[in-house]
Amino acid sequence: xxSDRRTLLADAALDVLADEGMRGLTHRAxxxxxxxxxGTTSAYFRTRAALLTGLVTRLVQRxxxxxxxxxxxxxxxxxxxxxxxxxxxxxxxxxxxxxxxxSLARYACTVESVRDPExxxxxxxxxxxxxxxxxxxxAAHGVTDVESRTRTLLTxxxxxxxDRLVSxxxxxREALEGLVAAALRQDPGR
Numbered sequence: 001x002x003s004d005r006r007t008l009l010a011d012a013a014l015d016v017l018a019d020e021g022m023r024g025l026t027h028r029a030x031x032x033x034x035x036x037x038x039g040t041t042s043a044y045f046r047t048r049a050a051l052l053t054g055l056v057t058r059l060v061q062r063x064x065x066x067x068x069x070x071x072x073x074x075x076x077x078x079x080x081x082x083x084x085x086x087x088x089x090x091x092x093x094x095x096x097x098x099x100x101x102x103s104l105a106r107y108a109c110t111v112e113s114v115r116d117p118e119x120x121x122x123x124x125x126x127x128x129x130x131x132x133x134x135x136x137x138x139a140a141h142g143v144t145d146v147e148s149r150t151r152t153l154l155t156x157x158x159x160x161x162x163d164r165l166v167s168x169x170x171x172x173r174e175a176l177e178g179l180v181a182a183a184l185r186q187d188p189g190r
Contacts, residue, residue, distance in 0.1 A: 006044050009034055010058035013041075013051060018101035022108050027051065049116075056109050056122045062102060064126055066093065071129030077137040080184065084176045087157055090130070091171040094161045103165055125154075141184055153183040 012034035017025045027041040030051070034040070045051040070090065077083050093099040106123075113119035125131070135150045143149050156179050160171045 005040075006054060007058065009036070009041050009044055010054045013055040014059060014062075014105045015101060017055065017108055018104040022112060025051070025055075049118075052109070052112065052116070053118060053122070055105070056113075056119050059102060059105055059109065060122055060126065063106070064128055066099070067128040067130045071133060074133065077133050080177075080180050083134070083137055083180050084173065086130075086133070087176045087180075088171070088173060091157065091161055091164070091176070095164055095170065100165070103161060107162060107165070125151075138183060142186070143184065149183045153179055 009030055013025060013030045016029045016033050020029065025048075027045070027048075028038065030036075030041040031038050041051065045054050070086075070093070074086055075082075077086065094103045109119060110123060113123050131150065131154065134153060135146055138149050138153075139146045157171075157176070160175055160179075164171055
């Protein structure tokens, strides 16, 4: 039961952070969001640092589950169009509904991790089938610096999601097509 309650509280903390920002993330606010008696959150996460660590750990678990599920639905990527379509699906998921709330929480935690090495370590990008699919696609298309291009491509997609969270709207397909074309471009010196 302890594990279930910690998970419930971490999920509630994610929602509080997404709705109210870092300043609104308090033990009391999490108790309210989780519909728990006052003091419950502080019994499981004694300090704000412990609450943030629990929240970020849960965020990464949920992100990884999402990426594994999405990759399980996709066939191996063969064309640039298929890669663009997969990235478009990911950006839509990250900008709507529950995915949007996690995106808001993720960016708030990322900024907080600048001053907190423990959070930064938890937030380090993890290997997942989606990242691997991009890496395999780029390698199959003759990209020589696959690791660097994969990281750059996915970081740019993340930047587009951040921009749309702040500005509103969707990530334009043309932007994704341009990123994929740039990732596939051969170095002129080779």
